[in-house]
Amino acid sequence: MAESKKYDAVVVGGGPNGLAAAITIAQSGHSVALFEANETIGGCVRSAALTLPHFVHDICSSVYPLAIGSPFFRALPLENFGLQWIQSPASLAHPFDDGSAVVVERSIEATSAALADDAAAYRRLFEPLTRQWNGLDVELLAPLHWPRHPLNFMRFGLKALQPARRLAESCFRGSRARALFAGLAAHAMLPLDFLASAGFGLVLGASAHAVGWPIVRGGAQNLADALCRYLQSLGGEIFLNRTVRTLDDLPAALIVLCDLTPQQLSSVAGTRLSGKFRRRLNQFRYGMGAFKIDWALSKPVPWKAAACARAATVHLGGTLEQICASERATWRGFQTSAPFVLAVQPSLFDRTRAPAGNHTLWAYCHVPNGSELNMTDAIESQVERFAPGFRKIIMARNVAPPRELTRRNANLIGGDINGGAPILKQLFLRPTASLYKTPAKGVYICSSSTPPGGGVHGMCGYFAARQAMRECFNDNTLLDSRSSRLEAGVEHHDS
Ligand SMILES: Cc1cc2nc3c(=O)[nH]c(=O)nc-3n(C[C@H](O)[C@H](O)[C@H](O)COP(=O)(O)OP(=O)(O)OC[C@H]3O[C@@H](n4cnc5c(N)ncnc54)[C@H](O)[C@@H]3O)c2cc1C
Secondary structure: OHHHOEEEEEEEOOOHHHHHHHHHHHHOOOOEEEEOOOOOOOOOOOEEOOOOOOOOEEOOOOOOHHHHOOHHHHOOOHHHHOOOEEOOOEEEEEEOOOOOEEEEEOOHHHHHHOOHHHHHHHHHHHHHHHHOHHHHHHHHOOOOOOOOOHHHHHHHHHHHOOOHHHHHHHHOOOHHHHHHHHHHHHHHOOOOOOOOHHHHHHHHHHHHHHOOOOEEOOOOHHHHHHHHHHHHHOOOEEEOOOOOOOHHHOOEEEEEEEOOOHHHHHHHHHHHOOHHHHHHHHOOOOOOEEEEEEEEEOOOOOOOOHHHHHEEEEEEOOOHHHHHHHHHHHHOOOOOOOOOEEEEOHHHOOHHHOOOOOEEEEEEEEEOOOOOOOOHHHHHHHHHHHOOOHHHHEEEEEEEOHHHHHHHOOOOHHHOOOOOOOOHHHHOOOOOOOOOEOOOOOEEEOOOOOOOOOOOOOHHHHHHHHHHHHHHOOOOOOOOOOOOHHHHHHHHHHO
8 A cells, every 4th residue: 555655755736747756756766656536647738539439539638849948858858758749830820701811830831932022020039039048948947046048038028028919910920920929828717808818829839839838649649648657667656537536645754746826835734834935826826717628520521721730729810909809808707709729730740630631620719717608609610710611511519618627637727727827927927926835844735836837847846846855855866967057058047
């Protein structure tokens, strides 16, 4: 029984951050056990036959610029444990009502060439960021710190802290480039006139050129399984179907790392945390929710703009004004009939996802936190708007409103997929000013509710585990090879 054993560290929750925390501990030679509530590992990085037999759907996340670009994941031998990335020919497509689309190619030159009057502005915005990506990634995917290249970082920061709408309107003259930037920035799940919403558009846009927006061959689960197998190869133990209701249920350990959001941490840690700290956790603001649908299709999506078939990810929302209106209304608690929809069509590039000739489609839109409204028709109408005939090829659908997302993964509070709203106050100091540390001795939080926030990159888990080891084991063991970029880039934040 795990409970009767003693470990150097235990981890609650097996999402990418919980797995990254456990791997960080195990890599330094310490014993670690991970307890996961679900019967499968991975949190938001899992796959299942949600619709029909032999159709593989990613139950939450699907596209991984931040994972392939993660300084921590990149340093792991995950390919030896079954991970294979697939890059679609283009990173992203953004169709318009006239039957055309803007396509983000890996090449900035090729992308900008289709932006007419905005070609030069696009290159000016994204070329420096893409060129500096190797270096900027370790600065961005980290807690706030003094950067290695302050001038570069300041230049980025001045743009990133702006509202996305203002940046799009000041940089671009044409509606196509503006709309493209709005779609990128809308991943923030914030109104696009909020400060710092531009940062999401800049980072995601630059990553599309620098590292691509890949999917995982065979489904997202293969990324989680690769992390899991690597952890086990280091001696880490994993226990599934183990919902931790209180930290007292856990085996003895010097360190407890919680891949949980503040509300859950407050509940499982109970009186181990001071009343003041629990109040601060309870003040943490969760963000908009998601309403997700997975479809089994008899054919590929019949896009009006044929170029959409070259990209795994397609942004369906029309113009900057339309995307802004959808995000603003949703943030204010209203539901829009024309939501911004993020769609992914993995089976076009990965034939393992569906039977021959058939296809899968994944899409979600943002909804008010905890919304009970059925968005099926609104989402399908947005797909139909850019792909007439779409409804005719649907063989089956699986619908996941916020309540179902929370059932799949307790961290998705009210359907919030980012572990808390990335409003300015919570962008750097999340969930509190003490970041990973809690007042309970040895207890740390390591989920996406800590810096650097949402997305599949594992950096929250890595930094939390590093801090925990430093404070509890008095151990600043250097991981991996001393010459690695991870060390060069990330280690200096630790010191
Ligand atoms: C619909 C959707 C689409 C997304 N799309 C993308 C995408 O394409 N690309 C991207 O980069 N990001 C995407 N994200 C966001 C990304 O998946 C998350 O930010 C990321 O998974 C957070 O990792 P985490 O380890 O902090 O938490 P999670 O992945 O949420 O994992 C938390 C784990 O803790 C477990 N747990 C919770 N409570 C307990 C308990 N009491 N005891 C034991 N275990 C517990 C849960 O079961 C879960 O396994 C998406 C998320 C969703 C929901």
